[in-house]
Amino acid sequence: MDQRSLEAAAKSGNIDLLYELIHEDPYVLAKTDNVPFIDTPLHVAAVAGKAEFAMEMMNLKPSFARTLNADGLSPLHLAVNHGHVWLVLELLKVDPSLVRFKRREGTTPLLLAVSNKNIDLISEFFLVCPESIVDSNVYGENALHIALKNEDQREGLTVLKVLMGWILRLCQKDGERIETRVINGRDKDGYTALHVAAHENNPQAVKLMLESSKINVNIEDKSGLTVLDIAVLRRQENNRRDIERMVKRHGGKRSVSLAKIKTTSDVLGSPLTWSESSQTAVIRSYAWISEERRNALLVVATLILTATYQTALQPPGGVSDSGGGGETSGGKTGSVVMGEATFIWLWVWNSAGFYIAALVTLVLLSLGQESMFRYCPLVFPLFAAYVVSGSVISPNSRASAIGLIGASMVLIIWSLVISFWQRVESKRAKVRGPKSGLVWEGFTTLDQARGLAPKGNVIWS
The missing domain is CATH 1.20.58 (Methane Monooxygenase Hydroxylase; Chain G, domain 1)
Structure with a gap:
């Protein structure tokens, strides 16, 4: 009876009824919270678009916002699906990280908004959680992939313009890394967004993504095909060479003409070169320097x-x-x-x-x-x-x-003196030092304990 009454209160947005139920049973919300997959009152309010009731529920039980129902949906996903923009924004004011909360198949609210072609919500999501652009679903598809797989190519292109406009404008400290991850992200078939655009024969989308300086046009999919390989195959079908020309101008090549590259295992298994050793030594020697020093x-x-x-x-x-x-x-x-x-x-x-x-x-x-x-x-x-x-x-x-x-x-x-001193220090590092398990295992040194050496820069004494 309590659960049905709770559902009725949520559907109607009746906050007074909610507190009447709490007076009758103080554990009424806790009973719902203990069920792992359930439609909480917040889920019901999200479907009904009752923003005030939803915010009251967020104050009482914030955990409901991260509860999935039996269909694998969170309240925010339901609000996005039903187009309750005001309710979505109110939820995000309380917890911006909800933009990255994944439902069934790893779909975040951002990816859902991209799929629904809701560009206003997409923009709002970026404002409250800039890092959400890197998220992908269980199929490896990020926001760019989903936008390009839209049935209506023109609508998909509109969404892609918003996404690329955000990616190219990122100025935070890790902006370049984010741009690289998104623009070169691959799905379960090894396709980057550029591969998808070539498959869909979408030259406008290709042109948009080629504006990124971080794009790698020669990434191969699981079949070993580059973007240019796909463009050539598509050209044979429709006799158009727009994509092929654009990709070539940006250094695109056929897979057969690419030089064989080393795998990460090859690199790690190869002998350490002098330049690598020197670079590593320099980075390690300066890694401990504090900002003040x-x-x-x-x-x-x-x-x-x-x-x-x-x-x-x-x-x-x-x-x-x-x-x-x-x-x-x-x-x-x-x-x-x-x-x-x-x-x-x-x-x-x-x-x-x-x-x-x-x-x-x-x-x-x-x-x-x-x-x-x-x-x-x-x-x-x-x-x-x-x-x-x-x-x-x-x-x-x-x-x-x-x-x-x-x-x-x-x-x-x-x-030469610096090099000689580094060799001396290297030999000193092989000495076991004072009898201490922590010193021998590299956790600390006597100099560090005395305050003579910075933490993290192990100097054997």
């Missing part, structure tokens, strides 16, 4: 860059202002007043400090995990200006050349 090191490196560059602009003792100038060796205007030998020693050490500080700045900016090339424009103009300044203030070309070679030798020696 990194900022402090950047400040120190910047100060060194400023001080050493200032020496090139205003060398000690000044510069001569005429051809007959003082004690300069070369006697050219603008050259340093100091002697040639003094200048060489000054320029060697000043240049070494300048170059090392610049290198440390580049490494700290990339933390060894990305290419330093993108940051090179920050320091290359400074390098060029520094070298030109050195040639201007040097007593003669010989002094300038010796100074440059000397600075290079200092850098080489510094690199």
Whole structure:
């Protein structure tokens, strides 16, 4: 009787009746909550579109929002299916993560909205839960796949424009990773969304997705076919080459012409190269640096860059202002007043400090995990200006050349010393250290316990 009364209260949205039932039996909602698959009052309210009752139920029993009924549907799925947009938005205000809650066959509310071609709800879902775009169902189909498999190609294209518009506008920290996962996601047949568009002979959809810089046009499906292979097969059926031309312009190839690539197992089983070993060592050595220490090191490196560059602009003792100038060796205007030998020693050490500080700045900016090339424009103009300044203030070309070679030798020696010290540290790491199981197994060190070494950077003592 209680359950039938609860259902009646939910259908009519009668909150007063709900509390009358609670007065009669305080466990009336708990009895429903203990059943794993059931139509809760929130399910009933979602179907009926009773937003106020649904919100009251969310306050009393938030767990109902994540309960599936016997058909494998949650309240939010039911609200999306029945087009109760206001109720959907109210539920999401309470718990935005419901956008990613999966029903039967792994369908999320977002994927359901895509299937129903409800572009307004799709946009709202993205606003409250941006990460929901990466979700896929049990068949491996993400939102792009489902949009392209729409029976009405024009409606599917409208939904695809909204999806791609969101993907291409992502600016959060992991935006590139999300774009890569979605645009190259494969379903149970190994099809990416681009494969599906080629199968459906949908050149407009292909053009939309090719705007992504992260798309891989040469991914093979389970049959070993690339997008270009499918486009060629479809062209033989309908004598159209639009998709084929677009894919070729973006580097698409036939599967037979693709070079054989290594599997992940091949890569992991191959010998470690010098470049891989060096890169790993750099990343590990900087992985423990905290944000505060990194900022402090950047400040120190910047100060060194400023001080050493200032020496090139205003060398000690000044510069001569005429051809007959003082004690300069070369006697050219603008050259340093100091002697040639003094200048060489000054320029060697000043240049070494300048170059090392610049290198440390580049490494700290990339933390060894990305290419330093993108940051090179920050320091290359400074390098060029520094070298030109050195040639201007040097007593003669010989002094300038010796100074440059000397600075290079200092850098080489510094690199060798670092390499030697790393080998020493590597040998020290093989020593068992003090008698402690935690130290031997790498959980901690004596230095870490004393506060001499950062946590996570194991240094054997």
